[in-house]
Amino acid sequence: MTQARYRDLAEWPLMATALVFLAAYAWQVVARLEGEAAAPFEVVMWATWAVFVADYLINLGLAPDRGRWFIWNLHELLIVALPFFRPLRLLRLVTVLSVLHRSVGDTLRGRVVTYVAGSAALLVLVGSLAVLDVEQHAHDAKILTLGDAAWWAITTITTVGYGDLYPVTPLGRLVAAALMMSGIAVIGVVTASIASWLVQRIELNTEAAVTASEEPVRSELAELLDEVAALRREIAELRGRGGGIVETTGPERG
Amino acid sequence: MTQARYRDLAEWPLMATALVFLAAYAWQVVARLEGEAAAPFEVVMWATWAVFVADYLINLGLAPDRGRWFIWNLHELLIVALPFFRPLRLLRLVTVLSVLHRSVGDTLRGRVVTYVAGSAALLVLVGSLAVLDVEQHAHDAKILTLGDAAWWAITTITTVGYGDLYPVTPLGRLVAAALMMSGIAVIGVVTASIASWLVQRIELNTEAAVTASEEPVRSELAELLDEVAALRREIAELRGRGGGIVETTGPERG
Amino acid sequence: MTQARYRDLAEWPLMATALVFLAAYAWQVVARLEGEAAAPFEVVMWATWAVFVADYLINLGLAPDRGRWFIWNLHELLIVALPFFRPLRLLRLVTVLSVLHRSVGDTLRGRVVTYVAGSAALLVLVGSLAVLDVEQHAHDAKILTLGDAAWWAITTITTVGYGDLYPVTPLGRLVAAALMMSGIAVIGVVTASIASWLVQRIELNTEAAVTASEEPVRSELAELLDEVAALRREIAELRGRGGGIVETTGPERG
Amino acid sequence: MTQARYRDLAEWPLMATALVFLAAYAWQVVARLEGEAAAPFEVVMWATWAVFVADYLINLGLAPDRGRWFIWNLHELLIVALPFFRPLRLLRLVTVLSVLHRSVGDTLRGRVVTYVAGSAALLVLVGSLAVLDVEQHAHDAKILTLGDAAWWAITTITTVGYGDLYPVTPLGRLVAAALMMSGIAVIGVVTASIASWLVQRIELNTEAAVTASEEPVRSELAELLDEVAALRREIAELRGRGGGIVETTGPERG
Numbered sequence A, B, C, D: 001m002t003q004a005r006y007r008d009l010a011e012w013p014l015m016a017t018a019l020v021f022l023a024a025y026a027w028q029v030v031a032r033l034e035g036e037a038a039a040p041f042e043v044v045m046w047a048t049w050a051v052f053v054a055d056y057l058i059n060l061g062l063a064p065d066r067g068r069w070f071i072w073n074l075h076e077l078l079i080v081a082l083p084f085f086r087p088l089r090l091l092r093l094v095t096v097l098s099v100l101h102r103s104v105g106d107t108l109r110g111r112v113v114t115y116v117a118g119s120a121a122l123l124v125l126v127g128s129l130a131v132l133d134v135e136q137h138a139h140d141a142k143i144l145t146l147g148d149a150a151w152w153a154i155t156t157i158t159t160v161g162y163g164d165l166y167p168v169t170p171l172g173r174l175v176a177a178a179l180m181m182s183g184i185a186v187i188g189v190v191t192a193s194i195a196s197w198l199v200q201r202i203e204l205n206t207e208a209a210v211t212a213s214e215e216p217v218r219s220e221l222a223e224l225l226d227e228v229a230a231l232r233r234e235i236a237e238l239r240g241r242g243g244g245i246v247e248t249t250g251p252e253r254g
Helices: A003-030 A035-062 A066-072 A074-081 A083-104 A108-135 A146-157 A170-242 B003-030 B035-062 B066-072 B074-081 B083-104 B108-135 B146-157 B170-242 C003-030 C035-062 C066-072 C074-081 C083-104 C108-135 C146-157 C170-242 D003-030 D035-062 D066-072 D074-081 D083-104 D108-135 D146-157 D170-242
Strands: none
Touching: A003 A035, A003 A083, A003 A108, A003 A146, A035 A066, A035 A074, A035 A083, A066 A074, A074 A083, A083 A108, A108 A146, A108 A170, A146 A170, A146 B170, A170 B170, A170 C170, A170 D146, A170 D170, B003 B035, B003 B083, B003 B108, B003 B146, B035 B066, B035 B074, B035 B083, B066 B074, B074 B083, B083 B108, B108 B146, B108 B170, B146 B170, B146 C170, B170 C170, B170 D170, C003 C035, C003 C083, C003 C108, C003 C146, C035 C066, C035 C074, C035 C083, C066 C074, C074 C083, C083 C108, C108 C146, C108 C170, C146 C170, C146 D170, C170 D170, D003 D035, D003 D083, D003 D108, D003 D146, D035 D066, D035 D074, D035 D083, D066 D074, D074 D083, D083 D108, D108 D146, D108 D170, D146 D170
16 A cells, blocks of 8 residues: 555544544543543543554654655654644644645645644634643643634734733643644734735736737748748749740649 | 615715714714713714614615625624624724825825725724723723824834723733734834735836847747748749640639 | 925925924923923924914915815815814924835835734824823823833834733824824735735736737737748739730729 | 856855854853853854854955945945854855745745745744843843744734833843844734736736737738738739730749
8 A cells, every 4th residue: 555545535534633632632621521431432532543653663664765755744643643732733733724724725725724723723722722732731821711712823924913912831832832833923924925816917018018029020920931832833833834935744742 | 776876875874973973983982972961972973873774774775695794794684783893893994095095196105004004093083982981990900081092093003012001901902912903004004015015016127027038039020021022923933934834724712 | 386386395395384383392292391391392382383284274275176175175174173182293294204105116025014014103202292292291191201202102003902002092093093093004005015915926927928828829910921921922923914914904093 | 166156066165064054053052151161152152153154255266346345235244254144144044945936836835935934943042042042141121942933033023012022231122123024024924925927817817818808800811911911912803814915924923
């Protein structure tokens, strides 16, 4: 089985696993479960983790060039191996976007709305859960509920940053830094898409101008072809009459 | 009557309705009217709401493909059906922009100034009223006057976010999130417009270069046409003389 | 005298006036002068104001189409007529930028650095003085020194907005709003310039591709010209010999 | 020895010096060393400073046009001569980026990730150390640890600006202003790169369109060439027969 075929087959099961993981993780974080109460959720999370590890190993096994795949997918190893990067497993849900994308169609406006809105929503969701997970047990924490976490994530990803809420632990600040960078990337994509859409409209005009500038060349060429054809007919006629002078004709050449 | 014709006819009455709605809504929000005092304003707002519902139903009735129109205009249904989205009815005033646009003319600079300034002003107005409406009755609210609300809306839409004022209720935070996203879109349009204007100037040079590169081809073609024409004249002359040798001429071929 | 000629003559005197105004205004604001102590500065400011009024009237008098000039220069009237817009007179110093621009040369990098750095510095200067002027007498003001005002202006124009300092009076907030919008414009120009520079490099490749695609057409045309010329020589030769058959020649046609 | 050759030779030793400087400077700043304890670090820093001065002088000596090099490298003089600009010596480490760049390859995505991530990381590092250096001895300072300084630098460079931490000394505010401007430049580069990548894809389509519009012209030209060649063959044949009338033939012309 090739890696591409495996990925096609694994796409939907992995997305389902990510959704199960999301539900277990969100419940555990929001309900502040610890000790016995958290046990069933821990089991679910270990199970989903096993699926992600298996996916990583199968991908590594099927890769045509394993060394190269390993180097270019170090981030996958980090997400799978380190508990801190656990929330990033939710990024698998980005697959939902490509599904949405296919159904929305291929217009730029649809694409931008789908990807930007989808990515931003996913980032806010992952960021909220992750920051709440690492912050809520700190003694001077400001972010204590999922509502607060989501509000903080939105003010951060848009780079507004009121400062009414902010993470105070090193891990929370790492989550925040990742969210800020994502925010800049999202803003960049929005601006760049609008710009490229405006430029595309200009480009269409350029193409039209190029085609238009070809027009006279083509009409002159057509005129020339007619002229040469007329010339040839006259020569043929001349030759026909000239045939009355000498009888011997050379072999006809194509 | 077609839907397009209805829209042309309804444009100005709907804008007037939106203005009446704006006046009633703003007065009610700013004067913190409740109970008996609010009654006449409530009547006006129900009346304007009836107009918007009628407009929605007429549009749905006149649409060539009702199912499709319903899907693509779900936001219109939300604005009309849910009281929370009430302030969005003010977005009808965006029609003023297209009127301004027509009078400003078609230069890019005029367009950007009109749309960006107009949209930003409208968003600040709608955002201020909406946030004041939902925030002012919360016990720990920071945004308590229209001046504060407008100041908060400006710091939010520009993504500055000092944090001296910020919403504290879930609904207020929803309004804020909408305003932040609008802010990013406005910034994106400003940047993209400047970029496309700079690119357009580059494009004009490209078009000129393309046209210039066509020039030699066209002059060579003209030379060639002259050459072939001269050739034909010489053949015609040769044929004229050749006619003195044999009397019989073949049938003239077109 | 034409308006254009007047503007050339008045450029440097007006800039000098703006510098004198800047010195007097800055001194008065920073030293918190009031009453008697402020008198000499008031005299200087009234004198520079008289120069700006005279400039406005002369421009209006020399304009080819006075009504049109009046409409398109309403902002000049506001700056000259309303004391609140006084600090905007400093924007005359933007002339310094165009002088700098000429000496820096015409490269895009030089232009961006000059205009962005120059405009940003001027906006920070004007914004600092204006906000300090309107804020420092408010009883709960946060911005009390020129250093604080400059720091606040920088955090505002870059849209960082820490919120350690912010204006509290309506006039101060108006100054802040103007500075935020300028900030967005400056950021837009920076991004757009980088984008157009990158696009220009792509465009050069397109132009090269267009020129290259013309090459084969031109070489084929040259070959065709040679071919037709050879043909004509052969015909001429044929005709020269044919001349030995019949003596009568038709009139030579050019 | 030419300046270019010197730069090639000096690249790695200077980078090593910058790393040594970084280690000494970071240790001194973070450990709040003063008096005797700081002495060995001071020695190391004076030594690295001597290397940078020597590099500056050698570059000045080898420059083809010394006056011009001096003017265009005034910032180098400032970095070398003024103790306050000391942290900027770390910007030499930007050389690491060009090395990384070479190994990452020439794809736009790789370039953007390398440069933006590298520059941002370097700016955060330099900004953190510099702000901690100038702030930590102020009595009302908020930024007191390297962790806080790095967190502050990230919120500043992304223009989020929560305002939980901010510099309070004039020098700290200068560092902050530099970091904010760098942040805007970094955001501009991210957006512009995405935009130019989108535009490049549009451009490729334009190039294809231009090439396609050349196609018919070229095929018509080829047809014309065939036509004229056929014509010439017929004339040659005609002439061959005509040769039966008069014996003398002119010299064959190519």
